[in-house]
Amino acid sequence: MLRNAMQLGRNSMQRGRRAFATAKAERAFLDVARDADRYRPAEERVHDWHEIYTGERDATERVKQASRCMDCGTPFCQSRSLSGCPVANLIPEWNALVVRDEWREAYNRLSATNNFPEFTGRVCPAPCEGACVLGVIDDPVTIKNMEHAIIDRAWDEGWVVPRVPRERTGLKIGVVGSGPAGLAAADELNQAGHSVVVFEKADRIGGLLMYGIPNMKLDKTAVDRRVDLLAQEGIEFRTNVHVGDNIQSLMDDMDAVVLCTGSTVPRSLTVDGSQLEGVHFAMEFLTRNQKRLLATKEGTLKSKWNKEYITAEGKHVVVIGGGDTGTDCIATALRQQCRSITNLEHNPQPPPTRAPSNPWPEYPRVFKSEYGHSEAQALHGKDPRQYSRQTLRFRGNAAGHVTHAVTALATRNADGGFDIVPDTEEEIACDLAILAMGFMHPDQTLPATLDLTIDGRKNIA
Numbered sequence: 001m002l003r004n005a006m007q008l009g010r011n012s013m014q015r016g017r018r019a020f021a022t023a024k025a026e027r028a029f030l031d032v033a034r035d036a037d038r039y040r041p042a043e044e045r046v047h048d049w050h051e052i053y054t055g056e057r058d059a060t061e062r063v064k065q066a067s068r069c070m071d072c073g074t075p076f077c078q079s080r081s082l083s084g085c086p087v088a089n090l091i092p093e094w095n096a097l098v099v100r101d102e103w104r105e106a107y108n109r110l111s112a113t114n115n116f117p118e119f120t121g122r123v124c125p126a127p128c129e130g131a132c133v134l135g136v137i138d139d140p141v142t143i144k145n146m147e148h149a150i151i152d153r154a155w156d157e158g159w160v161v162p163r164v165p166r167e168r169t170g171l172k173i174g175v176v177g178s179g180p181a182g183l184a185a186a187d188e189l190n191q192a193g194h195s196v197v198v199f200e201k202a203d204r205i206g207g208l209l210m211y212g213i214p215n216m217k218l219d220k221t222a223v224d225r226r227v228d229l230l231a232q233e234g235i236e237f238r239t240n241v242h243v244g245d246n247i248q249s250l251m252d253d254m255d256a257v258v259l260c261t262g263s264t265v266p267r268s269l270t271v272d273g274s275q276l277e278g279v280h281f282a283m284e285f286l287t288r289n290q291k292r293l294l295a296t297k298e299g300t301l302k303s304k305w306n307k308e309y310i311t312a313e314g315k316h317v318v319v320i321g322g323g324d325t326g327t328d329c330i331a332t333a334l335r336q337q338c339r340s341i342t343n344l345e346h347n348p349q350p351p352p353t354r355a356p357s358n359p360w361p362e363y364p365r366v367f368k369s370e371y372g373h374s375e376a377q378a379l380h381g382k383d384p385r386q387y388s389r390q391t392l393r394f395r396g397n398a399a400g401h402v403t404h405a406v407t408a409l410a411t412r413n414a415d416g417g418f419d420i421v422p423d424t425e426e427e428i429a430c431d432l433a434i435l436a437m438g439f440m441h442p443d444q445t446l447p448a449t450l451d452l453t454i455d456g457r458k459n460i461a
Contacts, residue, residue: 028067034139035065037148039371042378046334049215049293051122052371053148062098062149065142068134069095076131076361077143083131083361087120089113091128091143094150107154110147115184116226118155119209121148122218125324131361155225162232169193174254176243176446179207182260183230189258190235199241199250204294207262211287214328216335217371220294244445259446259460263439269320273394278402282325282436285310289332312338316429318405319343319384320391321436324370329434331372334379341376341384342428344407346418349387390418392425394433405430 039045039052071092080088090109097106110117124144132140154160171194175186178200190196204210206223231237243250251257266281268274292309312333319329322345333341350367358365369383376384390410394402409424441458453461 027070028064029070029134029138029141032064032068034068034142035061036142037145039374042371042375045216046331046375046379049335051219052216053122055152057145057149059101059103062146063101066095066098066146068141069099070134071096072133074133076133077128077141079131079361083127083363085128087114089128089147091141095141095143095146098146098150103150103153104157104159106150107159110150111154114147115187116180117147117151118222118226119180119218121145121151122222123213123324125363127363130363133361136360160229162229163191164233165191165193167193168195171195171255172197172253174199174250174257175260176250176257177207177260177262178202178205178237179260179262180209181262182207182258183209183227185258185260186235187230187233190230190233194255195234195236197236197238197254199243200237200239201242203239205237205239211290212283212325214286214332215290215293216331217328220290244449247446247449261442261446263441263459264443265440265458266435267437267440269391269435269437271391271393273396273402276394276396276402277400278396278431279394279433280310280435282319282321282329282434285329285434286325286332289336310432312336312432314339315431316340317342317432317434318428318430319434319436320405321345321438322347322385323436323438325438326434326436327370327372329372329436330384331375333432333434334372334375338432340429341380342386342405342430343373343384344389344391344405345385345387346390346410347387347412349385390420392420394430395427402430402433404428405433 037057038054040054045052069092075092076084077091078085078088080086085091090113094106094109097103097109114120121144126144128143129135129140132143134140169192173189173194173196175182175189175196175198178198182198186196186198198205200207202211205227206220209218209223210220227237266283273279288309313336315338317333317338317340319326319333319341322343326343330341330343350365352367354360354364354366369377373383373385376382386407388409388411389407392406392408395404395406396402404427407426407428409421410418411421413419442460444454444458446452447454447460455461
């Protein structure tokens with residue numbers, strides 16, 4: 001009896017020590033500095049189309065970074081309202097599990113809220129980190145890196161396996177569009193027991209994941225791997241299908257149809273010369289390049305390619321638009337060996353720290369250099385961005401090809417528009433202009449055919 005009591009006491013002490021060690025580890029933000037994952041050197045990566053990430057982190061370093069999570073009483077990082085993770089990832093929970101070396105359970109918690117962590121862990125702008133409570137007084141937790149690490153380990157360890165529904169409802173659901181929204185909808189509907197068919201107008205499944213996001217940010221083997229898994233779970237995929245041509249037939253064959261076509265109509269630039277040869281929308285440029293990569297020895301997958309290709313090789317390239325897509329266009333043009341690269345942004349340069357009008361936990365609108373900017377710096381010796389510049393017109397040659405972009409400084413007025421600053425016009429050499437100014441609304445063909453309600457911005461109400 002005495003021995004049993006002594007053993008119970010020892011076990012209790014050991015549990016206490018482990019609990020103390022865990023508690024200490026989970027408050028390591030007091031001692032451990034943020035150390036985000038590194039990119040491969042810019043001078044190296046601009047010469048290939050492989051992912052920009054090094055992947056050089058062992059589990060011990062991951063645990064140290066996860067231990068900076070404070071396990072907040074109110075974790076704004078996962079709030080998905082004013083700020084934070086849009087899919088409400090259980091961030092403090094899987095950080096704590098990594099600290100305890102429970103990686104498989106961390107994967108289970110991550111996949112409970114996120115259908116495709118391997119996509120978001122690579123390309124998400126990480127609003128969770130902008131809302132991290134630790135970020136109020138220190139650098140935020142490396143949440144995006146942890147998500148990436150957890151899901152990559154899950155794939156490597158064989159934890160990501162098909163989950164075939166045990167029962168079927170007998171209902172057949174059509175999903176139009178195979179981008180992230182379409183794939184997520186198909187996954188959820190399939191897991192609910194419905195029979196799901198995904199229709200995609202392109203030759204490959206993935207939407208923007210396949211053709212809109214460059215290979216160096218999201219290797220297409222990661223997309224195909226997930227699509228293959230979804231197919232093993234029972235989802236049927238059909239490519240090269242233009243649903244708008246036979247939507248009524250589809251409606252008759254299905255019990256329900258989910259439209260996940262995305263916002264595909266790009267914002268245009270209605271200035272003189274915008275019709276010149278050499279002026280293209282960003283998605284034209286990125287999609288054609290990705291199709292070429294997948295069809296040649298520079299890619300690892302096969303894709304139909306009609307040889308249409310927009311190349312920046314040897315050209316003066318002007319990218320108009322300062323978002324992620326603009327950065328992707330910069331990085332793509334650099335890999336195509338452009339002669340020069342200029343990025344025009346109509347807004348002023350953001351401040352180095354949050355402005356009073358941009359308080360925590362809002363997404364921080366601050367100056368930062370993305371991967372394409374640092375690559376331009378390494379290759380051409382300067383940051384390609386020019387702020388507060390409005391494109392006034394394009395000039396071309398007798399053959400109808402663009403040769404210059406004419407810009408001027410502009411300031412925002414009280415009505416939200418822009419006023420041109422006199423005597424600030426400048427001509428920039430431009431053989432290739434890429435318009436990366438975002439998207440306005442979905443294509444109107446399907447909404448019109450189905451007589452759907454459209455709001456004032458031409459979105460489905």
